[in-house]
Amino acid sequence: MPTRHPVRPRRSPGRARAGRSAPRLGTRGQPEESRAAILKAAVAEFAEHGTAGARTDAIARAAHVNKALLYYYFKDKDTLYEAVLDHVFSGLRARVMPVLESKLPPRQKMLEYLGAYFDYIAANPRFPRVVQAEWMRSGAGSARMQRVAKEYFRPIFRKLADLLREGIEAGEFRVVNPMDFLPSVVGVIIFYFGAAPLMKTLLKVDPLSVERIRQRRAFVLDFVSRALFVR
Amino acid sequence: MPTRHPVRPRRSPGRARAGRSAPRLGTRGQPEESRAAILKAAVAEFAEHGTAGARTDAIARAAHVNKALLYYYFKDKDTLYEAVLDHVFSGLRARVMPVLESKLPPRQKMLEYLGAYFDYIAANPRFPRVVQAEWMRSGAGSARMQRVAKEYFRPIFRKLADLLREGIEAGEFRVVNPMDFLPSVVGVIIFYFGAAPLMKTLLKVDPLSVERIRQRRAFVLDFVSRALFVR
DNA sequence: ATAATCTAACTAACTAGTTAATTATATGAA
DNA sequence: TTCATATAATTAACTAGTTAGTTAGATTAT
Numbered sequence A, B: 001m002p003t004r005h006p007v008r009p010r011r012s013p014g015r016a017r018a019g020r021s022a023p024r025l026g027t028r029g030q031p032e033e034s035r036a037a038i039l040k041a042a043v044a045e046f047a048e049h050g051t052a053g054a055r056t057d058a059i060a061r062a063a064h065v066n067k068a069l070l071y072y073y074f075k076d077k078d079t080l081y082e083a084v085l086d087h088v089f090s091g092l093r094a095r096v097m098p099v100l101e102s103k104l105p106p107r108q109k110m111l112e113y114l115g116a117y118f119d120y121i122a123a124n125p126r127f128p129r130v131v132q133a134e135w136m137r138s139g140a141g142s143a144r145m146q147r148v149a150k151e152y153f154r155p156i157f158r159k160l161a162d163l164l165r166e167g168i169e170a171g172e173f174r175v176v177n178p179m180d181f182l183p184s185v186v187g188v189i190i191f192y193f194g195a196a197p198l199m200k201t202l203l204k205v206d207p208l209s210v211e212r213i214r215q216r217r218a219f220v221l222d223f224v225s226r227a228l229f230v231r
Numbered sequence C: 001a002t003a004a005t006c007t008a009a010c011t012a013a014c015t016a017g018t019t020a021a022t023t024a025t026a027t028g029a030a
Numbered sequence D: 001t002t003c004a005t006a007t008a009a010t011t012a013a014c015t016a017g018t019t020a021g022t023t024a025g026a027t028t029a030t
Helices: A031-053 A056-062 A067-073 A077-101 A106-123 A127-135 A143-169 A178-202 A210-228 B031-053 B056-062 B067-073 B077-101 B106-123 B127-135 B143-169 B178-202 B210-228
Strands: none
Touching: A031 A056, A031 A067, A031 A077, A031 A127, A031 B031, A056 A067, A056 A077, A077 A106, A077 A127, A077 A143, A106 A127, A106 A143, A106 A178, A106 A210, A127 A178, A143 A178, A143 B178, A178 A210, A178 B143, A178 B178, A178 B210, A210 B178, A210 B210, B031 B056, B031 B067, B031 B077, B031 B127, B056 B067, B056 B077, B077 B106, B077 B127, B077 B143, B106 B127, B106 B143, B106 B178, B106 B210, B127 B178, B143 B178, B178 B210
């Protein structure tokens, strides 16, 4: 028979983890911080194990929070994942939209966009993993992804399509189909970080070292520039 | 209490799904085909739901096979997934290595490689999804991924690094770090297929139509050419 | 017969989510 | 200032449902 009804010595409730150095989140005081800790832990857990593989217990543990609190702040696992997606993509949008709405000339605007996108991912190398997992799901796109697409990607995509048209008309860009060019760029930026663990074992280099990331950034901008800009 | 001990009317064993049109695999006759059917179903299931989300019941059902047969051919879910990885990557290696071992001049060899890679993925658009999920797991790379890396990626990577050196020395390629160039190329090729569902909802086009794939292929070769080849 | 191929039914373990409290703080009346 | 109290924040322990994997046997070609 399995070990149901564990007879562990019970601590008096509400005073768990007495001697810990952790600042004892929650207990009326740091609700914002508890929520944030849960979200942060969720990002890590979803990134590591995917939507289905992520364990709510593990998230709660990593956030130093009781599991029920997770359901107090977020309706269920799915809602939590949705919050993670919003966190990731609203962050991206916040970095990238100002650039796209600026009045820079096409060439410069494109370079600024690439840099902003790259920097955001480089600062949060886990994010690609969080996304990809769901990204590529279900033939027509789940209702959830539909929402994310409309809320975050459509506006960015529109601006970028405008930028491409503008640059092409000005004779600065080669003629490219946005449907081909834009996912290619995202692929170049994102894939490196996804493949980082693999590269670490294959080569003997740390693909995420500061120096490497600096080189990588330069490479990406150069790579895309050569493919897009008219010489 | 849950519905344990279901009292469904039992069919005589060994004669399940009587009136079905399915060719009734197995029962001493088509062991190869049963195995293949399981593997094929597993590819689809792992692609759609990831390692953790994939359901062995669903795989068995899709393969028109009893679940226990799945464990007869494959030790466990993990082993099945490993078989899926081997299937996917050995196929890739088979397409790509002959090109890399040929005696074509660098420029042409690179284009042939790109085309071969692209065609393999285009013919199996589910494969990127199967891989990515595991691809980007666990900081240092799981023991499983370690194996896959050594068996499939290292030889391909070596040949490609040689090709790059050769092309650079011949003055045909710009000077690029393989660590930057190669993952970029893979990203460009793969990402489009992963993002296909999303693009389908965002735009009103089928990203996987024959015509679209033809265009995409040309774009990818051109995109990479401009970034790599000296003009 | 017998060994390879295949199956219905089962179980042990896991996991998302719930429940019924418990604690701390802010608020406000006395 | 003090004390009751509402309520926001938090928890230990539990449960219902799911799922990987097993068992004990049934077919069937040779």
